[in-house]
Amino acid sequence: MTKKYFFDWKLFLNLILNRGCKNEIYNAEEFWKLLETKQICAYLTDVAQSRTYEDIKAMSGGILADSIARRIRSTVQTYRVTPQIRQEARLLRIEDYESAIEVVCARQLGITSLLTHRPELFQRLGFQLLSLNDVIRHHLNQTTGLNRPTSFQFRGTQSLFFNEIPVSLGQNQVGYLLIRGDSATNREVDVEVLLQASSSQEALPIDLNLKLIDQDHKVVMEGNSLLSKHSIVLKFSGELGEPFIIQVVGRNVNFTRDFVI
Numbered sequence: 001m002t003k004k005y006f007f008d009w010k011l012f013l014n015l016i017l018n019r020g021c022k023n024e025i026y027n028a029e030e031f032w033k034l035l036e037t038k039q040i041c042a043y044l045t046d047v048a049q050s051r052t053y054e055d056i057k058a059m060s061g062g063i064l065a066d067s068i069a070r071r072i073r074s075t076v077q078t079y080r081v082t083p084q085i086r087q088e089a090r091l092l093r094i095e096d097y098e099s100a101i102e103v104v105c106a107r108q109l110g111i112t113s114l115l116t117h118r119p120e121l122f123q124r125l126g127f128q129l130l131s132l133n134d135v136i137r138h139h140l141n142q143t144t145g146l147n148r149p150t151s152f153q154f155r156g157t158q159s160l161f162f163n164e165i166p167v168s169l170g171q172n173q174v175g176y177l178l179i180r181g182d183s184a185t186n187r188e189v190d191v192e193v194l195l196q197a198s199s200s201q202e203a204l205p206i207d208l209n210l211k212l213i214d215q216d217h218k219v220v221m222e223g224n225s226l227l228s229k230h231s232i233v234l235k236f237s238g239e240l241g242e243p244f245i246i247q248v249v250g251r252n253v254n255f256t257r258d259f260v261i
Contacts, residue, residue, distance in 0.1 A: 006106035178193070193235075195232045220236070
């Protein structure tokens with residue numbers, strides 16, 4: 001049976017724009033593939049669909065907006081917001097009216113899983129609150145049972161690679177190491193490495209260090225969870241084929257992995 005989800009509109013817009021949310025890096029194309037291959041079924045209000053179209057049209061013109069609209073119609077189910085739904089949403093004790101509408105729609109459809117990057121808006125309403133990465137991880141593990149490879153492939157001029165690796169942080173805590181690369185020039189790649197807490201944890205352990213190590217085993221860059229409790233980010237540039245090492249070190253952690261751009 002295909003799993004059903006209801007979209008928080010603002011997260012959906014970030015998906016369309018391929019933007020991260022609250023330091024979360026995800027691969028938008030992987031999520032679209034889940035939709036297009038019918039591995040998941042996602043719903044969106046008709047209001048959210050119209051607003052998304054208008055935003056894209058204002059930013060990039062009608063041709064691109066029409067193309068994206070066709071993709072949305074072929075992959076995402078749209079649910080019409082009626083006056084009755086608006087009235088019911090008005091009475092819900094939810095700060096954001098738009099989110100209240102989405103809750104009413106999801107309940108009418110019998111959907112219990114919400115896709116959102118703002119879980120604080122939907123607490124104690126009986127929903128399973130998920131990020132895009134939660135869904136990608138779940139279905140990737142279901143279909144392959146394998147971690148993504150740590151040797152990256154050149155894919156063009158936009159998103160060159162995306163890699164996500166679970167890291168045990170001790171005391172039954174799990175973090176995720178997310179690595180993304182985008183082309184700067186024909187040979188040079190801008191790389192972003194992010195270590196973040198899982199969606200079920202409020203913060204990373206306070207003693208974590210994330211280190212970038214070069215091929216001569218020298219520490220080039222590092223960050224600490226004392227400065228940012230939810231995530232640690234390192235950004236650097238390198239050439240295609242250049243090796244690098246990422247190390248996560250803490251009181252209960254000693255993780256090292258080799259990568260090649």
